[in-house]
Amino acid sequence: xxxxTRTWFKQHSLIAFFALSYAIAWVIWILAGILAPDLLTALIxxxxxxxxxxxxLLTGIIxxxxxxxxxxxxxxxxxxxxxxxxxxxxxxxxxGAAAIAIHVxxxxxxxxxxxxxxxxxxxxxILYLSNIFIGGxxxxxxxxxxxALPKLQARIGALYAGLxxxxxxxxxxxxxxxxxxxxxxxxxxxxxxxxxxxxxWSVMFAWIYNNTNGSVLMMILFHAAINTxxxxxxxxxxxxxxxxxLLLNVVLTxxxxxxxxxxxxxxxxxxxxxxxx
Numbered sequence: 001x002x003x004x005t006r007t008w009f010k011q012h013s014l015i016a017f018f019a020l021s022y023a024i025a026w027v028i029w030i031l032a033g034i035l036a037p038d039l040l041t042a043l044i045x046x047x048x049x050x051x052x053x054x055x056x057l058l059t060g061i062i063x064x065x066x067x068x069x070x071x072x073x074x075x076x077x078x079x080x081x082x083x084x085x086x087x088x089x090x091x092x093x094x095x096g097a098a099a100i101a102i103h104v105x106x107x108x109x110x111x112x113x114x115x116x117x118x119x120x121x122x123x124x125x126i127l128y129l130s131n132i133f134i135g136g137x138x139x140x141x142x143x144x145x146x147x148a149l150p151k152l153q154a155r156i157g158a159l160y161a162g163l164x165x166x167x168x169x170x171x172x173x174x175x176x177x178x179x180x181x182x183x184x185x186x187x188x189x190x191x192x193x194x195x196x197x198x199x200x201w202s203v204m205f206a207w208i209y210n211n212t213n214g215s216v217l218m219m220i221l222f223h224a225a226i227n228t229x230x231x232x233x234x235x236x237x238x239x240x241x242x243x244x245x246l247l248l249n250v251v252l253t254x255x256x257x258x259x260x261x262x263x264x265x266x267x268x269x270x271x272x273x274x275x276x277x
Contacts, residue, residue: 024050033179051143159266166202
């Protein structure tokens, strides 16, 4: 590829990435929703690969095979402190449990799980592992966090990068809310609450990323934990009791984000001297 083309993509890598991620996914989802709604759920799983495919394609254009190898290598980086594994695997569940506990204390009932509670210990690890490989974690995280986050936070800081990617990431899911067949994929949560929740999560992703030496593996595992809580267990679907558990979960998640920003600093969301790029 000639040098001017490579230079253009390097200078406009973020715009190209977001545009490609939207174009690939939305074309697949919208066409499927209009022409083949019976296949929409299956084709959602195809479209979610848009961020990772876009990241690999653009990395190849900008940095060649060596850049692609480095991007993929970060998906295998596991040498992080055990505390980060605890946060990644159980952080979202703890926030959710706190929201449900407050809901129950206010007179509500514990939300009904989508799987039998007696089989939870058997099925939960299976659900979690399946969520790693099916759906968003691998298909998205080499893009949103592996490619876009380090470039964007180098320009505007980690907190604002997390917030901006969160909004872009949340809006990227908009076709799921247009076509009802896709709503179950994101836990049947109304968009008005889904967007702020995703935006808060995105800051948490940036925080974890910058404290685990840019490990995309941690991003994948964290994304799978979110999908398990949000989708597979169905903990925060709106029921006859209303949306209080969901609203409490949104509020508590933002409280956690505020604490993270206050303790670790908005510039890097990390106590290290430099953020990962």
